[in-house]
Amino acid sequence: MKKLIKLTALLLCIAMLTSTLAGCGLFGGDDDEPVDEFNPPYIENYYVNKHDPVCVTGGIEVYKYESDKDALWMGGHAYYSGFVFRANQTGDEKAQVDLPLDGAYENISFVIGGQCGKIEMKVDENGNEVPMYSSSYSCSPPTLVGQAKEVKVGLQFWADDKMVDEVLFSNYQTPVRYTYNVAGAQKFTFKIVAGGRELSPNGVPVLELTVWEGEAHETGHVPSPAGGQPVQLIKDLKPYLIPSTSGAVYYPNATPSSEGRAHINMCGIKYENVMATYVSMGMTENDNEEMFFNLEGKYNYLTFTAGVADRTTTYSEGTAWLTVYADGKIIYEEIYSSHELQKKITLDVTGCHQLVFAWMSDEGNIEYGNSTGNYFGIGDAYVATTEAALNTIKYSSRDLPDRPVKMMSELGAFSIFSNMQDDAIFDGSTQFHTFSMGGVKYNEGIMLHSTNTMLQTKPANASFNLDGKYDTISFVTGHISNSNVYENEQLEIYADGKLIKTIDVKCTMLPQEYIVDVTGCKHLEFVSGKLTNQLYERPVIGIANLVAYPDGYIETDLFPERTPADFGATCDLIDTFGFYDVYNSHVSKLVGAVSVVDGYYDGTTNKNTFTVGGKTYNKGILLQTNIHLELDMAGLGGSVVLGSMFGGWGWSILAFATAGEAHESAFAMANIKDSGYTSVTFTVGMQHDRTGEAFIDDETTLMIGADDECVKEITLYKDMEPTTYTVELGEDCDRLMFWLNCAPENNGSHTYAIYDITLNK
Numbered sequence: 001m002k003k004l005i006k007l008t009a010l011l012l013c014i015a016m017l018t019s020t021l022a023g024c025g026l027f028g029g030d031d032d033e034p035v036d037e038f039n040p041p042y043i044e045n046y047y048v049n050k051h052d053p054v055c056v057t058g059g060i061e062v063y064k065y066e067s068d069k070d071a072l073w074m075g076g077h078a079y080y081s082g083f084v085f086r087a088n089q090t091g092d093e094k095a096q097v098d099l100p101l102d103g104a105y106e107n108i109s110f111v112i113g114g115q116c117g118k119i120e121m122k123v124d125e126n127g128n129e130v131p132m133y134s135s136s137y138s139c140s141p142p143t144l145v146g147q148a149k150e151v152k153v154g155l156q157f158w159a160d161d162k163m164v165d166e167v168l169f170s171n172y173q174t175p176v177r178y179t180y181n182v183a184g185a186q187k188f189t190f191k192i193v194a195g196g197r198e199l200s201p202n203g204v205p206v207l208e209l210t211v212w213e214g215e216a217h218e219t220g221h222v223p224s225p226a227g228g229q230p231v232q233l234i235k236d237l238k239p240y241l242i243p244s245t246s247g248a249v250y251y252p253n254a255t256p257s258s259e260g261r262a263h264i265n266m267c268g269i270k271y272e273n274v275m276a277t278y279v280s281m282g283m284t285e286n287d288n289e290e291m292f293f294n295l296e297g298k299y300n301y302l303t304f305t306a307g308v309a310d311r312t313t314t315y316s317e318g319t320a321w322l323t324v325y326a327d328g329k330i331i332y333e334e335i336y337s338s339h340e341l342q343k344k345i346t347l348d349v350t351g352c353h354q355l356v357f358a359w360m361s362d363e364g365n366i367e368y369g370n371s372t373g374n375y376f377g378i379g380d381a382y383v384a385t386t387e388a389a390l391n392t393i394k395y396s397s398r399d400l401p402d403r404p405v406k407m408m409s410e411l412g413a414f415s416i417f418s419n420m421q422d423d424a425i426f427d428g429s430t431q432f433h434t435f436s437m438g439g440v441k442y443n444e445g446i447m448l449h450s451t452n453t454m455l456q457t458k459p460a461n462a463s464f465n466l467d468g469k470y471d472t473i474s475f476v477t478g479h480i481s482n483s484n485v486y487e488n489e490q491l492e493i494y495a496d497g498k499l500i501k502t503i504d505v506k507c508t509m510l511p512q513e514y515i516v517d518v519t520g521c522k523h524l525e526f527v528s529g530k531l532t533n534q535l536y537e538r539p540v541i542g543i544a545n546l547v548a549y550p551d552g553y554i555e556t557d558l559f560p561e562r563t564p565a566d567f568g569a570t571c572d573l574i575d576t577f578g579f580y581d582v583y584n585s586h587v588s589k590l591v592g593a594v595s596v597v598d599g600y601y602d603g604t605t606n607k608n609t610f611t612v613g614g615k616t617y618n619k620g621i622l623l624q625t626n627i628h629l630e631l632d633m634a635g636l637g638g639s640v641v642l643g644s645m646f647g648g649w650g651w652s653i654l655a656f657a658t659a660g661e662a663h664e665s666a667f668a669m670a671n672i673k674d675s676g677y678t679s680v681t682f683t684v685g686m687q688h689d690r691t692g693e694a695f696i697d698d699e700t701t702l703m704i705g706a707d708d709e710c711v712k713e714i715t716l717y718k719d720m721e722p723t724t725y726t727v728e729l730g731e732d733c734d735r736l737m738f739w740l741n742c743a744p745e746n747n748g749s750h751t752y753a754i755y756d757i758t759l760n761k
Contacts, residue, residue: 042219045210046081047108051100053083058095058192059203060085063118072207073144074116075175075294076240077221079207082110086203087196095192099209106183107216109208112155112167113175114241116205117144146172146292147202148245154194155204159185166193169204172241174294174354177208179216226298230389233293233304233381235273241292247278248291248359264377265310266342267414267465271379271396276309277359278375279320288323288358295352295383302349303390304381307342308374310414318374319362326352335362338374338415341465341523346390349383400469404556407464407473407546408444415463415525419451426544437478437542438510438735439580439671440562445544447480448491450529452538459529462543470548471519477503478511481580483540491528491541495521505541510671510735513545515553562674573670573680573736573757574602574619581669584624599623599751600668612685612753613722620755622687623666625700625742665742668754673734677759680704680729680736684714685722688751695747702752705737706730716740716752724756 043049048064063072065081072079087095099108150172157165159182167178182188190206192199208220231237234250242248251274252262263272277289306322324332326349334343349355359376380395405411409428418424426433428444435447448460477491486507493501493516501516505528518524528541545559567576582600599622601608609618690696704712706729714725729736738754 042210042217045212045219047099047209047211048081048083050211054098054100055085056096056098057092058085058087058097058196059201060097061203063207072116072118072205074111074113074205074207074240076238077175077294079111079113079116079175079220082205082207082209084116084203084205085190085192086200087192089197089200093192093195093197095196097190099188099190101182101185101187101211103184103186104213105185105211106181106214107179107212108182108188109177109179109210109212109216109219110206111175111177111208111220112169112204112206114171114173114205115144115146115202116207144241146241146243148243150243151195151198153192153196153199153204156189156191156193158189158191160187171199171202172243172292172354174240174292174296175207175221177218182211223296223298226385228385228389230382230384230393231299232273233383234275237293237295237383239275239291240294243290246291247289248275248357249277250275250291264375264379265412265414266305266307266377266379268310268412269342269396269398269465271305271377273381274377274379275357275381276375276377279318279359279361288360290356290358293355293357295349295355297351297353299352299383299385300348300350301346301384301387301390302355302381303344303346303384303393304378305342305344305395306376306378307336307340308338308415309377310412311338311374311416320374320376321360321362322376322378323358323360325354325356325358327354336376338417339461339463339525342377344380344395355383398467400467402550404547404549404554404558405470406444406558407475407548408446411464411466411548413446413462413464415461416446417458418447418460418462419449420447420540424448435542435544436481436580437476437544439481439578440511442476442542442544444559445476445542445546446526447540447542448526448528449483449540450538457529457538459527461525461527463526464524464546464548466518466521466524466548468520468522470521470550471517472515472549472553473518473524473546474513474515474549474553475546476511476513476544477505478509478542479505479507479581480540480542482582484583485537485539486581486583487537487539489528489539489541491526491543494523494525494527496523505539507539508669508735508737510673511542511544518548565675567675567677567759570758570760571677572619573672573759576759577670577672577675578602579621579668579670581667582621583668584622584626584666599666610687610753612687612755617753617755620753620757621668621738622751622753623668623702623738623740624688624690624751625666625740625746625749666740666749668738670736671734672736672759675759677733677761678729678731679726679760680757681724681726681760682754682757683722683724684716684720684752684754686716686718686720686750687753689718690748690750691718693748697747697749700746700749700752701741702754703737703739703741705735705739706733707735710739716749718750726760 043065046065048062053060053062060083062083063081085095085097087093150170153169155167155169156163157180159180164180192204210219239250251264263270264274264276275291279289319335319337321333321335323330324347331347332345357378382393384390406428413425416425424447426435426443426445431443434441434443446462448462450460451458488507489505491503491505492499495518503514526543529538547556547558579600584599601610601618601620603619606618609616610620610622684702698718700716702714702716703710704727711729712727740749740752
């Protein structure tokens with residue numbers, strides 16, 4: 001009869017535990033013959049199927065083994081039959097369960113592990129029975145979400161009036177098998193003697209509870225010997241526990257909210273079967289983002305690659321600690337930054353049962369901070385028994401073409417920090433997502449704008465992983481059009497942490513191309529915004545048309561240059577080129593213009609007009625200098641107090657009088673590069689009388705600039721009639737500028753209109 005029962009149990013185990021046959025220990029040789037040391041469950045010895053436990057204090061839930069639909073998952077494997085007991089949530093924190101034995105048994109065995117869950121089986125589309133999880137479990141089989149924190153409870157085991165053992169239980173622990181001699185004992189007792197109230201209502205699972213008339217045998221899941229091949233975490237060995245408050249998930253099929261994500265990128269490299277964790281500001285040492293694996297003591301080596309997941313947002317940076325525990329002991333601890341390449345680590349995990357990866361925010365990191373957090377990733381994670389097995393792993397990599405490549409769309413930036421309200425990353429995927437420098441639109445590149453806290457400025461940055469395979473890069477950089485912050489800036493370029501190039505980016509210059517040697521560089525980083533912690537002095541710069549070359553710079557057609565067009569002997573400047581930067585201080589508020597930004601009227605609508613000399617116009621510019629009694633500290637979208645020195649011929653836009661007032665110039669710039677036009681004709685007149693306002697000068701100077709040279713100065717005065725001028729720009733003028741001067745000793749000006757602007761050859 002016993003042989004028949006054992007055969008039945010064997011068939012049941014095969015049906016229910018297809019995914020863990022090796023774990024059940026049913027097959028131990030190449031010929032698939034059963035071996036004695038690995039036995040199927042001894043159903044006839046399950047205690048709760050034969051007797052009733054007595055709950056003396058606390059509460060109990062009994063799980064009788066009645067069918068193949070009563071599997072309980074614990075530590076990533078299936079177990080059967082037993083009970084869960086707990087202390088009361090109020091009152092005494094202790095609990096006691098007695099098992100009547102009546103002197104009939106020689107041994108008792110059971111498995112105690114962390115939190116467990118009851119899993120029913122269902123038939124999949126292939127006719128196989130697989131675990132069916134309720135919606136309360138958010139992780140993929142066979143992983144269960146644990147409670148918010150680890151709770152440790154003191155347990156005692158008694159045979160009659162003699163305590164046979166005392167152990168410390170954790171609701172996060174891997175399963176531990178216990179066997180005790182109970183020959184002649186009338187009862188066996190389980191007691192919770194400390195910490196029970198904190199554990200309620202989950203309780204302590206006591207599974208595979210089996211009594212033996214003779215020798216005790218292994219039951220339920222029995223670890224199989226490790227093979228010679230490496231085992232990949234997530235793909236081959238999933239975590240058995242993720243605390244419910246942890247932000248850790250794994251791909252693919254992490255949670256219902258993961259939208260089927262199958263991978264993450266780290267430093268431009270695609271990693272599949274990975275762990276990803278969001279680490280944010282304000283976390284404490286009890287807020288570790290953790291993921292637990294049950295190694296069953298079978299492996300000697302662990303290898304993994306860790307780093308920061310490539311960002312999809314542009315205002316996100318930070319640092320975090322990664323700690324790896326083996327059975328509660330720290331075996332690895334290192335800090336990771338969003339400004340670094342990923343790291344490959346190999347560790348000794350000999351005899352380890354519980355392996356834990358834990359991320360924690362690096363509070364108070366002044367250099368980088370973690371104000372909005374980051375996703376940190378772990379990929380290519382394997383365990384193995386030998387170093388030789390590690391050498392067989394095919395680690396994630398990418399094939400980089402041996403030709404010039406677009407760095408944004410083909411390599412990808414893995415770390416970008418930029419204080420932009422909208423996207424700062426432009427990947428070239430569409431011509432409808434662009435940014436402008438000097439009036440030229442670019443759809444591949446980055447906008448960099450630093451940010452500042454109460455204590456410091458944080459530079460903007462962008463990083464690329466060149467893998468050491470490119471020796472030269474080229475790019476275009478300049479001031480972002482109409483960003484309303486007109487300050488000079490510096491762009492620094494670092495190769496593997498070493499500064500190799502510093503570029504002065506003047507806010508009035510047109511975008512310039514640069515070629516930089518990066519031989520041997522793996523981590524390339526662009527950094528800007530280190531000049532000041534004043535918001536109104538932090539400009540926005542762009543980096544566009546980035547190309548990496550494996551064998552030195554060569555001409556390519558990856559980013560074709562703008563072809564000069566023949567616009568005829570004369571042309572309307574606004575219709576043909578437009579102004580890429582127009583700056584005024586609060587013109588729209590002072591003159592009543594509707595929905596006009598900084599006094600620029602492009603002629604596209606008659607809803608926005610200005611009047612000069614009794615006539616109305618919808619095309620032209622209004623320029624007005626201003627004096628403030630207080631500083632306007634608005635962001636990028638608003639008017640700001642500005643300042644810089646330009647080209648050697650203009651006054652400073654911003655200067656501070658002894659009373660602390662800010663004097664502001666006004667200007668408009670147009671890009672007419674390669675057009676062939678040598679002069680400009682325009683009409684200027686007073687548009688608005690500000691006599692009633694304080695600190696208004698009745699005269700000011702309009703300067704016309706051709707690149708960095710002032711080619712004409714015109715005195716503008718109150719009540720002047722519209723007057724037309726033609727100004728020679730000289731040959732090869734690239735940048736045309738109208739500059740209404742406001743020297744430090746001047747006050748604000750009246751409002752002047754410049755219109756009917758034509759270019760001539």
